[in-house]
Amino acid sequence: MNRFENQVAIVTGGAQGIGLGIARRLGSEGARVVLFDIKAERLRQAVGELEGADISTHAVPVDVTDETPVNAAVAEVREKFGRIDVLVTAAGVAGLTNRKTHEVDVGDFRHVMEINVTGMFLCCRAVLPVMLQANYGRIVNIASISGKEGNAGMLAYSTSKAAVIGLTKVMGKEYAETGITVNALAPAVVRTQMVDELPPEQVKYMTDRIPMKRTGEIEEIAALAAYTASPEAGFTTAFTFDATGGRATY
Template identity: 55%
Template sequence: MGSFNKQVAIITGAASGLGLVISHKLLNEGACIGLLDINEKALNEQFVNPEKYEELIGLDLTDQSQVEAAVARIIGRFGKIDILINCAGITGETNIKSHDVSAENLQKVFEINFMASFYTSKAVLPHMLAKNYGRILHIASIAGKEGNAGMLAYSASKAAVIGMTKVQGKEYADTGITINALAPAVIQTPLVDAMPEMQVKYMTEKIPMKRTGTLEEAANIAAFIVSPENSFTTGFTFDLSGGRATY
């Protein structure tokens, strides 16, 4: 039996990258998981035991009604929600200065990176409050703390995620629910692989360790943050930055 035995989690962006690795880690440690991603085909390729432990849901996380229906479906299947991890995200257009950023792209990035995390947390919190227990983790970014030149939409959206984490952490601090964020520097994911080489070089050179983080490193700290053992930290943004952030 693993440390998440009999716990129920929802993970967004579960079909690839960080969401995929965290999902498999929690499954291996005994959790039942609602796996959410817009790419339903990839979900079905990556997960093989839906009869017992998994509820695979393809949806558009920027549609609040779809999010609410997905949460209701997971509650109907497993009876509760203990954990929410918001991994879904996009960088949007990068390596461009602010005066070249389109309003349409900015809005799209905010819809996926910020609004979707708001919709999911809004939907699960009443269920967590009913049991006086919960763990919510929003995946932010070091860019949300420092700002990455050439990444206005991404940096601003992740700063908003960090702001929401601080507010929610305070609001539910006395309820048995902890709400934290994780701010990675560059983690080698498909999201990063799709970015311009110059942008990735700019970001990596800021890291004192002079390397990108691994998905396994990110999954390990994420699992601790949402574990029962992490009970006295809330409203906090954990760094995973190879020394880039020391505050």
């Protein structure tokens, strides 16, 4: 399939993990992929990986929490390619975990919210004028099942992902008549570097709540993201798709 032939897709957090997996999937279906990430060296490695798979790739080192660099990065993409069809906001951090609310560090809470929510908002806001001019766009925000149900020991992360779901609902409704759809994905725990860095007891707590009794695979999330970002998903907006191994049934 070449559902994204001639399209340009920005993926934030695209240097590794779910972001890189989604970029690889979109690129394999014809998209010219632009990776946004703060990790410059990892970006270079990711570009090499994708280009080695014959995927047209461009990288922009950018801190998604900083408005001016975000706007400049989006302007660079528009100038270079003349269009932005897809935005996938996969940049995110878990922050400090395995601690109760009275033990949460205020600075860490703010850090998680800044990246997971403010960074997403800034990237969406920057690309929307480009999509509005084209009367077409697909925005896919990476949320989490923790944003629906809450994971004990993960106050900052769960709160941030609940905000992502709310942001997606509002944006989807606001742009419903413009040819732009805005949806979110809410995975359960997926085996990534971020998850590998969590305490084992935190990972066990999350995995034990999944009826399939396993973590998700990056490729499974990427497949769902590709559908949501495709022209086929034209009648769904402001919605959160689950990929939870049976944990969420609503």
